[in-house]
Amino acid sequence: MIAAIPSATLLGVEGRRILVEVHVSNGLPGFTIVGLPDTACRESRDRVRAALLSSGLPWPMRRVTVNLAPSGVRKAGAGLDLPMAVGLLVATGEIDQSAVAGCAFVGELGLDGTLRSVPGVLPLVAAVSTETVVVPWTSVTEARLIGGPAVCTARSLRELVDVLRGSRSWPDPEGVVGGSKAVSSPPPGCRRAPDMADIRGQAVGRRAIEVAAAGGHHLLMSGPPGSGKTMLAERIVGILPPLERAAIIETCRIHSSAGLPLPERTLAGEAPFRAPHHSSSAVALLGGGTAYLRPGEISLATNGVLFLDEMAEFPTAVLDALRQPLEERVVRIARARATVTLPASFLLVAAMNPCPCGRDGPHQICECSDSQLERYARRLSGPLLDRFDLHVAVQPLSPKELFGSEPGEPSSRVAARVATAREMAQARGVPYNAAIPSYRLEELAPLEDKAAALLRRRVQQSSLSARGLDRVRRVARTIADLMEVEGPVPAEAAATALELRAGRRALTGRWVA
């Protein structure tokens, strides 16, 4: 007899629908799995056997063939244990075919029959086409997030078989809130992003992160250690507008397929914040790996912020590999068997020291030799620096400023302005101002006469290139939006946009005698 159980397997961050066919016939006893299973999949045989026997169910002394259709696609992971076990039970007649009709199964089996969670439950559940899906106990929250198929669960194989035979009903996990409700009411006690009121002084730095959040402009901060760059970066997610439901699902899906627990703050609508260490490899940052094609940091940061602290310490090859995802907003990973496209739409925030010794400001002398400085300058390629629309120099506060100045604006006020600015951008037809294409700048971001004269003078002085001019105009448009100016961009916004790029001059000027 043949049983066919729907299930799914993971490919990158997407799930893929598959069918587990189990065929039982006479012949020498054996259990064969076909359909390109990977190692974990092949080991399913032993797990299923032990689980069945531990649950008091018979193991057939017949020839069993399991086909994972479609057979051309590589199946990865242990999530097919459960459909194989259920298929076997149906094929041997232990469970009725009608009991599992319209039901998909996903889960790993322990040797004692417990149902275990697998990474990527969210995309897997999103991929199945049946009305019901059975997942392990601990994956219920994730599975119900999609709001697609009805989610049922069991704690062990024995329990599941009892339900399917009709002797008991589906257990309902307590305290698990289903579907859309999980999205808006996060578990109590989850931390929110730090508040901008903690930052004193730093007018330029605070404005820079506001503009970055409002327009989606990539930001580079340079300054000596202890000047507050990390503090500023951590507060950006607190002023970004709350994520839409689709974005939350996407972020959770990516986290799920990376095997990470669902980020609580994301469920509450806060954008993800990833800060990889500079010893991360290119694969860790971009995604990849041989067996799993796991999403990297840039995919995990999608819809949120990727913070590269000590950017100059990252290997040059890794930084250069970032350029294409920054342009295209996706990262394409090609392997021999498959090419996967992972989302990579994030706001890049980077911090770096102006020179290797890090001491370059008032009251401090830079101790670096000429060759050290030249080598440092060469680590950051021109094209990479060019991707940053905003480039500010952050200086540490003097003791007088630290204790004398008032606390800065709280995040709530800044976030309100940012939200308004984003709405204005969306009314123009772009998701955010950084995405305005060059040929539409004149149409969507016209300049007032004074502003145009100001920028023209800079171009004539050769302190601004044509490409730089385009970037300044986009930033100026965002600043004007933050000022709630609907019409042409005023001169004040253009001047501020130039100020927010001033760090670039410091970086390149320092290494010239």
Next chain:
Amino acid sequence: MRGVRGELGGGVGDSLPDVAYAVALSRLGAMTPRRLRLLLGLDDARTVLEGVVAGDPELAERLCRLGGAVSPQSLEGPLDMEENWGISGSPECLRHAEATARSLLRRWQKEVTSINVSALWRDLGDRGMTVVRRGRPPYPNRLLRAREAPELLYVRGSIEVAVRPCVGIVGTRRATHYGLGVAGELGHELARYGVVVVSGLARGIDAEALRGALAAGATAPVGVVGGGLDVIDPSALRRLFDEVSTAGALVSEAPPGTSPDDSCFSLCQRVVAAMSQVLVVVESSWQGSPMHTVAAADSCGVPVLAVPGSIRSPQSGGTNAIIQDGGAGVACHPDDVLAALSLICLEDGTPLPGEAGRRTGEAGARTGEAGALGMHRRGRRVRPSVPAICPEQLDPAERAVLQAVDDVGTSTDTVCLRTKLELGTVALILDRLEELGALRSEGAAWVRN
């Protein structure tokens, strides 16, 4: 010594100048400056070289007996040892010295066969360099004051400018905007008054002083380098190297191809100190390298002036210190330097600044006063021509912003904090003030013009 003609490498003729042979001698292995001087002191270079080729035994004896080549240390010694021309040492030292001399000569005899004198000389000519020998014109006489004055100077350009009054300007490589501004102005003004600016070619103060002198377009500066003249380090200064060698002179005591390292640097500083009649230190930290130049100047008897700086600035720590302990006079204005220079020139009998170069009538009269009476006029600050900003032209906010910017370098953040204005307003005003010429931007900071 009998000369053996025609045995020197490369088919030598009579057409090469004597200094070419000196250059060849200097390329021998284990040839320290002291040994070179001892050799060249024996006879003219060509004869000495031929003697080395022939393996003349008299040469070794003469080398030893040349009074001073006795203690083994004097043949091996480091460069900064005192000259010691008297015979000293026990008979064992004498024998040791003789043995060292003989083994050196044997070594040199082997090596000299691979040296092609005319090719070497031609190569120098191709690179645009000439070589000047100590004591022979156009070697600057003032250089002889230096301890272990260089035996051979490689020159690009014309070193004859050094007969004019010379002022050395040195300072730290990690200068502030203040120091760079002062160095540039000083170089500019001194050059305008016909003074030759001498400096090392390090980035920072030295380079800025030379740029100022070049910009005046009146008197050519002299740059002193530690490594070979064809090795440009840091590479960002390439244009400056070329301009100085075209307009004035670039000198070095290291042969071409030597890459500069720290020991070369201290050697070239003593050249800067010795060539100057007055040394001006613009900015230096406590332990900075300009302090070594000051020490070299002291040992040559060259007066030192220092430019004071902010007591909070580490880059002025050294300069303020030498003013405080009396090691240096104070230079607050180019006139101070000119006055000190004029006194020295009167003593030396060299032409006074202002007399020896092109200048306007007004400048001549000014320096005439300064030179003759040793007094100087103060008051007028020398600045590149910029229209003065009347404060009445500006509105209160603009005035406040202008006040908030100092001439060391102020960040926009600090301006916002001081004026308590919004960033947008401040940005616009800064841009307008820059347009009017009252400010300029240095990196991410703003500086008063």
